[in-house]
Amino acid sequence: MRTFATFLAAATLFLSGAFGVGRSAEPSPDQEPADMQPVEDRINVHMSYLFKPSYRRLKPLMRSAPTDAATWNKMRSEALLLAESGSNLTQYHSSNEFNPDAKKNWPRNSADVKKHAAALYNAAKKQDFADAKRSYTSMTKSCNACHKSEVSLGSPPMLTPFGKGITDN
Numbered sequence: 001m002r003t004f005a006t007f008l009a010a011a012t013l014f015l016s017g018a019f020g021v022g023r024s025a026e027p028s029p030d031q032e033p034a035d036m037q038p039v040e041d042r043i044n045v046h047m048s049y050l051f052k053p054s055y056r057r058l059k060p061l062m063r064s065a066p067t068d069a070a071t072w073n074k075m076r077s078e079a080l081l082l083a084e085s086g087s088n089l090t091q092y093h094s095s096n097e098f099n100p101d102a103k104k105n106w107p108r109n110s111a112d113v114k115k116h117a118a119a120l121y122n123a124a125k126k127q128d129f130a131d132a133k134r135s136y137t138s139m140t141k142s143c144n145a146c147h148k149s150e151v152s153l154g155s156p157p158m159l160t161p162f163g164k165g166i167t168d169n
C-alpha cells in the first residue's frame with residue numbers, strides 16, 4: 001500500500017513537473033490536512049450529542065416491525081450513524097485508570113458496536129425485522145460492555161434495548 005502511495009506521489013510529482021499541473025502545497029499521503037481533524041474529541045460529547053440522541057430515536061422503532069418504507073429508512077439512518085460513530089471510537093482510548101482492562105476492552109467494544117450496527121443497517125435495508133432486532137440487541141450489549149469497563153468515569157448508563165430505561169426511553 002505504502003509502495004503504491006509512493007509510486008503515486010512520484011508519478012504526481014513527475015506529471016506536475018512535466019505538465020505544470022497539481023498543487024505544490026499538496027499534503028503528502030501521510031499528512032492529515034488540518035481540516036480533517038475531529039471536530040470534537042471529547043468522548044462525553046460524542047455520547048451526549050451523537051450516540052444518545054440516535055439511540056433514543058432508534059429505540060421506539062425496534063418495538064415492532066415497521067409497516068412502511070419511511071420507518072425502515074429511519075432505522076437504516078440511525079444504524080448507519082451508530083456504525084460510523086462506533087468505528088470512529090476506535091481512534092480514541094479509554095482514560096479509565098482504575099480498571100486495568102479498560103484500555104484493552106475499548107477497541108474491541110468499539111469495533112463490536114460498529115459490527116452490530118452495520119448488521120442492523122443491512123437488516124433494515126433488507127427489511128428483515130428478526131435480524132434487525134437481533135443486531136440491535138447485540139449492539140446494545142456492546143454499548144453496555146464499554147460502559148461497564150468505563151464505569152468509574154462519569155458513570156455511563158446501562159442501556160435497556162426494550163422497555164423503560166433511565167436515560168433512553
Ligand code: HEC
Nearest residue numbers: 044047048051052055106109110113143146150153154156
Ligand atoms: C468504547 C467505549 C464506548 C462505547 C462502545 C459506547 N460508549 Fe457510551 N459512553 C462511553 C463513556 C466513556 C461514557 C461516559 C462519558 C462521560 O460522561 O464522561 C458514555 C456515556 C454514554 C451515555 C450517557 C451520556 C449522557 O449524556 O447521558 C449514553 C446515553 C451512551 N454512552 C450511549 C451509548 C450508546 C447508545 C452506545 C452504543 C451504540 C455507546 N454509548 C457505546 C463509552 C462508550
